[in-house]
Amino acid sequence: SAVPVIRYFACRGRVEPLRLLFVEAGVTWKENSxxxxxxxxxxxxxxPFGSLPIVTVGDKQYTQTMAIIRHYANEHNFFGNDSEERLRADIMVEAVLDAQEKLASKYYWNPNWETDRKDVEEKLLPPLYENIQRFFKKDNQGPWVLGQTLSVADFMLWCFLDLMRPFVPGQLPKYQELAKFHQDFSTREKIAEYLHSDKRYKNHTITLSPVGGTPETSAQP
Ligand SMILES: N[C@@H](CCC(=O)N[C@@H](CS)C(=O)NCC(=O)O)C(=O)O
Incomplete structure (x- = not known):
């Protein structure tokens, strides 16, 4: 079958969880950045909506990041084993999207980042990480959001934690379970190979960001 081609800006951005999903599923894809x-x-x-990403597969065209990610999660069995697990995965996905929405305007293209940093570290981020960690631990022996089953929630959660790491270094280790999750996921065989490959963009966003490539790229795995 046809190889998916990702049309997006040359960066990790909101597409990175999809790339990780492709890596785990063994899907070969192309970048048309x-x-x-x-x-x-x-x-x-x-x-279709004045935005990217767009994924083209043969004569089909997919848009809207989360729709695309959920589509491939369905196709490759990354949505748990029943609707109860699917619900749990989706709750985590939504919690991550909420957290990202709350934080994004603080660090992306924010000329006042250095002054806002304290606010993020001390006020904004702790309740977000605490709530996410509490949900992660609830009735769960890990290592993943759905226990033994890797799911879309893991791709989303990992990308969020990994994105925040260089902005607020020192925060993740304070959340033991989240830090362990981040570590466990990073060391999965195919993921580790991808993380260390040239295939992975080094920048989270395109270079419009006033924080440049520096804090965003200073914590490469
Ligand atoms: N809901 C859309 C939003 C996509 C979106 O806002 N993409 C940004 C890049 S991350 C974009 O295309 N920005 C350029 C523009 O809006 O002109 C999705 O999740 O795919």
Whole structure:
């Protein structure tokens, strides 16, 4: 069958959980990355919702990140074994999206990042990590969100924790279970290979960010 081609900006961004899913599922994919903002200005009007990513598979075109991720999670059995597990996975996915939404405007392209950092570290982040960790631990022996079953929730949670790491170094180790989860996931065979490969973008966003490539790339696995 046709190879999925990801059209996105040349970065990890919101597509990274999908890439990790592909890695675990053994799906070969191609990147058709956009590097020049001028190209985007031209292309935007021709996309279904004026945004990227778009995944093309043969003559099919998929848009909306979470729809795409859930589609492939269904296809490759990353949604638990019954609807109860699917619910638990989805709760974690939504909690991660909420947390990301609360934090994103603080660190992405924020010229006041250095002053806002304290606020993030001391006020914003702790309740988010605490709640996520409490949910992770609830009726769960780990190592994954669904116990022994790897799921879409793990790809989402790992990317979120990994994204935050360079911005707020020193925070993750304070949350023992989340730190262990991050470590366990990072050392899965195919994941580790991908994380250390050239295939993985080093930057979380494109270079519009005033925090540049520095804090975002300073904690490479
Ligand atoms: N709900 C959409 C939002 C996509 C989105 O906002 N993408 C951003 C990049 S991460 C984008 O295309 N920005 C360029 C623009 O809006 O012109 C999704 O999750 O796919």
């Amino acid at each position: 956009l590097t020049d903002p001028k190209d985007w200005a031209q292309e935007k009007g021709q996309t």
